[in-house]
Amino acid sequence: MKHIESFYAATANDHDDWPRLEESIQTDVCIIGGGFTGLSSALFLTEAGYDVVVLEAARVGYGASGRNGGQVVNSYSRDIDVIEQRYGAESARMLGSMMFEGAAIIRDRIDRYAIACDYRPGGIFAALNNRQLNHLRAQKARWEHYGNHQLELLDETGIRREVASERYVGGLLDLQGGHLHPLNLALGEAEAIRRHGGRIYEFSAATAIDYGNPNRVKTASGEVTAKFVIFAGNAYISPQVEPRLSGKSMPCGSQIITTEPLSRDQALSLLPNNYCVEDCNYLLDYFRLTADNRLLYGGGVIYGAREPQDIDNLILPKLLRTFPQLQGVKISHRWSGNFLLTLSRMPHFGRLEHNTYFMQGDSGHGVTFTHLAGKLIAETLRGDAERFDAFANIPHLPFPGGRRFKVPLTAMGAVWYALRDRLGV
Template identity: 40%
Template sequence: MTADTLDQRADALARNSYYEATATRPPADDPTLEGIHEADVCVIGAGFAGLSVALECRARGLSVIVLDAHRPRWGASGRNGGQTLAGFAKDEIIEQQLGLEGARAAWAMSIEGVALVRERIERYGIDCDFTQGYLTVATKPKRVPDLRAWMDAVSSRWGYEHLSWLDTDAIHARVASPRYLAGVYDPFSGHLHPLKYCLGLAQAARREGASLFAHSPVLKVVRGTRPVVHTATGEVRCRFVAACGNATLGDVLPSVVASRIAPIASYIVATEPLGKARADALIAGRAAVCDNNFFLDYFRVSADHRVLFGGRASSTGASPGQLTEEIRQRMVSVFPQLSDVRVEFAWGGFVDVTRNRAPDFGAIDPNYYYVQGFSGHGVALTGIAGRVVAQAMAGESAAFDLFAALRHKRFPGGPALRGPALELGMLYHRIRELL
């Protein structure tokens, strides 16, 4: 899938987004980059990661220019599931590659990532409906011991002691569904309105003195002691570059790096408003919920009393309209009491996934950094990505080097064959989950 095709499909996926319908954007987009500009740091991508780099660099006194190819917060940061989580998509990979002490350090930083989200909401007065509480649940008997083993490892090996085990009766008391057999409750993680949060980060970055430019796709980066970042109508001459575009970055990064992530489309629907009492009856405390299947369902109740229900990954970027009824049926299988409820919104976006589902942070040159591959854990982890990149630019590279030590393989087949290969791989895992 080419960058242009990916952008077209991503545009189509967001046309009926609940987040867009319920957030207030600035009256005008940031300007387009024109002419020659100078800065200490040029950030490519104005999503969670890029804005976090900008805020952290400004806190260290560095001048910052942020370039985005589209409208502000156009990509995954403005349309994701909103779960704000400690940990990683596959925690065991972190320990396998970094060792026990490395895994404990990485987990501590992921917890810091959740704390950073909450701190920025408070500091900058970002109204984004943050709600604490997160439930990981098991739907099948064979998944219950897996969930228990994960909780025990998190608590005893990786140093996160806030989790509590919920047996079948306890999980039924938390989630009004017969589907779940057990669960783990995390009171520190939570969920938010991602577009409102990202718009708030953008305003914070402007307030702190970063310069943001929209509709300014990067065509190339000329590497060197003072890199030059080129757009169609301007250029940024800088000391450091941070590439934070993830799945929609195009050809900016060398292929050896870009081929380590694949864009996977994920989909969400939002119901009509249910009213407070009916919504409250579904999930005690309105925690976010996610099962521990390979192809998982995730859902939560919004501030305006809707159910937001997501899942159904695709490597081809099928339109949300094609999948709306399928996702609604998945929602009804969880909550049969919602069989009479209409779906009002259906949208999606591309998630940047690595083969091992661990984050991929690295440096192409000593002054050219990239962060990608958040694999569904980007709301909190992108904040830490921005912090460790800014620290590395300031000469404090220990935290960045920890993540950079993670090893990643390329997806097979090149751009033309990557989609079909991914679809075959996902079909294999769907068949396994039916067994």
């Protein structure tokens, strides 16, 4: 099982493959999942001197970590005002103090390990109506309260200066955000783990776990004995391996296309300062330029992670609605991938046993939050669980309708929010 056909796979840096686990080994920490959550956890832990094994069912970065829009977006899928309303002032204080840490970790990793992943600073939240612009104005004040002073509110003239589209009435520019080639970031982090003595095994899916002290994680052709186990597979964890992880989350699909390379002048006429953009709709669109001047455009959600039959038909009309000047442009790559959604849209952390942890459900903010998650689990294993528990203490409810009906019921709810988006209310 190689990486899916995507722009990212086609432009991945040269890298050595990792072996398949075909023996019984011992380690301090066994991490299940070789995406950003697992890689970030492994890198923080190996830097701290732990012996770490990562089990990946396919290839490093095979899932959402190597397929996403490549946007480095701060905060969470619910902003800090909603967090305070739902969970109280102390939760807001704790989570607010970490809102911008994930992006800082990514920049540090890129610099420290010289990871070539086309990082560019700057991201824009684009408002399609005045209600959304007012929300961004309030968001700017909240983010500044928690220490982000690299923000600029854009009026209609300002957004037209940054995005050559007539769809938007304003926006918020965050210079602490940015965009990058996510698969190359994952591959670079895996090499950093190798440098610190960590072991990664590809094509080595966990098939069963015997919990105990120590734990035993079995694969098709090997076994890992570990003091600690960390579930880090998000939407790609098999419910058969650990059914307790699936009840309060739902895999969802997102689709992306890239154009053929544009001329440099044409590319920069669309996004003159090469910022990435996401709009403020409930079912949002997102786009950016790649290093070779393609427009990468994604949007929409398919609940239950079904594979769409025609990605171009889903996404190209969105692209042309935003940039009608690209009428007739050819599409070079199209692909889909799954992320894990929670009902609250907040990350889901916890302990399954006294020495087994899970981190999942980033709900669309996975690029940045997974990097913070890795730092928090490393702190926890070293004896300081305060920040991990700030997330673990957030209550999570199952999706209504149970296993059979949660997908159609959630889709019906999304139709309501999409209608609100179109009406601007």
